[in-house]
Amino acid sequence: MTGPLKFKKPVIAVVGSAGKTTTKEMLASILSTRWKIFKSYGNANAPRHIAKYASRIKPFHKAVILEYGMSRHGEIRRSCKTIQPNIGIITNVGTAHIGNFGGSIIGIANTKSDLIRYMKPNGVLFLNVDDKNSKLLDIKNFKGKIFTVGQINQANYKASDVRFVNGGMEFTMKLNEEKHKFFIPIYGKHNIYNALFAIGVAHYLGFNPKDIQDGLRKYRKPRRRLTVYRLGKSIIIIDDTFSANPNAVKAALDVMSYIGKGRKIAVLGTMLEMGKYQIKGHRDVGKYLAEKQIDYLYTFGKGGAIIGQGAIEAGFPKERVKNFLSHDKLANYLIKNIKPNTTILFKASHGIHLNRVVRALLEYKKGH
Structure with missing residues (x-):
């Protein structure tokens, strides 16, 4: 291939430290109400995946939505040079994979800026006005x-009246000078930003508020x-x-604070890279x-132990913190000590495999 594939149809690339897959799936859900679309699979977002997608995009696809991952320098540039987006979304600039960028947020922002440099020069870009690092x-x-998009600062697509409701989040925003109410079937104020990006792109592409509401x-x-x-x-x-x-992790703790009932236990593992x-x-x-209404903190792995230290230093009761290095020991401890009227949050990097503990709990409870 001598140069990037350039399509006349909308080619949307989603980049960011968090929220890429959710934003992509929300947007796909909206566009699919009217169009046949091509979207990247799951979170398969490395340059090698983008190269495979190039041959799978067909003339009948009215839009293409791709997630461009970035765990190393140059990956976004390579993806753009395979398939050039004409619409770009940068969800945020955070600390995911920061170890691969010299531990510098400026390094991450500079590398994410490759989307802006290598997408269609006169294309359309969507940014998060509330994310201070996006200013870099x-x-x-x-x-x-x-x-x-935003929830706090003035934005083209701004959410207001954000509320936790049964099964997800509700918010209001203006489209075409009229106020509309939206619901997303997932918890968390951070997920409102993902929805706003999806709404913004769909609105730009001519979708009406009802299509957008139905899709979300x-x-x-x-x-x-x-x-x-x-x-x-x-x-x-x-x-x-x-x-x-x-x-x-902070966003997940916020969700537990809102939807949790009774005793609240946070099970937090190492964050990698x-x-x-x-x-x-x-x-x-x-x-x-330590500032949240959490009753117990169980940590997993070496990074998890540092979370525990940070909580204790900030005033969290030491006797309510326990560190584990084995999935089985953590699962057995929870099974023995779990009581009615309890909410447990599990959060860690994918490679820590805390889902094994979740599975063990679910299987145990199924048999009892």
Whole structure:
């Protein structure tokens, strides 16, 4: 291939430290109400995956939605040079994979800016106006249109009246100068941003508010992303074990604060690829947890132990913190000590496999 594939149809690339897959799936759910679309599979977002997608995009696809991952320098550039997007979304600039970028948020912002540099020069870009690190993105030479989303600052697509409701989130926003109410079947204020990006792109592409509302309502979240299980009448398990970075863990703790009932237990494991930010990132999560109404903190792995230290330093009772290095020991401890009227949040990087503990709990409860 001599140059990137360039399509006349909308080719949307989603980049960001968190929320890529959710944003992509929400947007796909909306566009699918009217169009046949091609979307990248799951979270398969490396340059090698993008190269495979190139041959799978057909003339009957009216739009293409791709997730462009970035765990190393140059990956977004390579993906853009395979399939050039004409619409770009940068969800946020956070600390995911920071260890691979010299431990620097500026390094991450600069590498994410490759989307802006290598997408269609006069294309359309969507940015998060509430994300302070997104201000580090290099937009100075971008010749296209920029739209913003937000919940706090003034934005082109701004959510207001954000509420936790049964089964998800509800919010209001203006489209075509009229206020509309939206519902997403997933918890968390951070997921409102993902919905706003999906709404913004769909609106730009001419979808009406009803199509957008219907599409968002039909969105189905992937497993292990704030998946809620109810064991009997009074035990709630929140499985958010697919991935983790400090902002994502804090967001998950917020969700537990809102939807949790009774005793609240946070089971937090190591966040991988944090590099020199390893100690500070884990400690910050512990400090944040200490400010929440959490009753017990069970940590997993070496990084998890640092979360525990951070929580204790911030005033969390030491006797309510326990560290584990074995999935079996953690699962057995929870099985022995779990009581009715309890909510348990599980959160760690994918490679920590905390989902094994979730599975053990679910299987045990099924048989009892």
